[in-house]
Amino acid sequence: MSKMLKVNKTVTLKFEDRKINLPNELKENIEKFWEEAIKRNPNLYNGEDYAVEKVTETEENIEMLVVKSNYAHYLYDERIGIEEEKYRCCSPWGGILLITKDDYFVIGEMDTTTSIPHCLQISGGRDRYC
Secondary structure, three states, rough: HHHHOOOEEEEEEEEEEEEOOOHHHHHHHHHHHHHHHHHOOOOOOOOOOEEEEEEOOOEEEEEEEEEEEEEHHHHHHHHHHHHHHHOOOOOOOEEEEEEEEOOOOOOOOOOOOOOOOOEOEEEOOOEEEE
């Protein structure tokens, strides 16, 4: 579940072109989870994703260090959960809830071949309403 906060600070994403360093046991658990996930839904794709590895906050700004990960890591954290915060797959993303001139929300429904079929999703983000 996503958490929304109003922030009046400058937010900076700093990207390092390297993979997140996960412990071997967690890597193995993610691999086993992914093998089962694609058996249930062969349409899933383990593409590149990103994880916020570190957040530094001062009175004026928030800096997030972002590194490479993959979708299996993200989905494992979403479905199973990762206890230790530094290994979680918190992906930086932005979404927008569009409202039409006649006061309707613009929301999409995820396809049956996706990781969460029939869930509603706002444009450009990972906020899901299942």
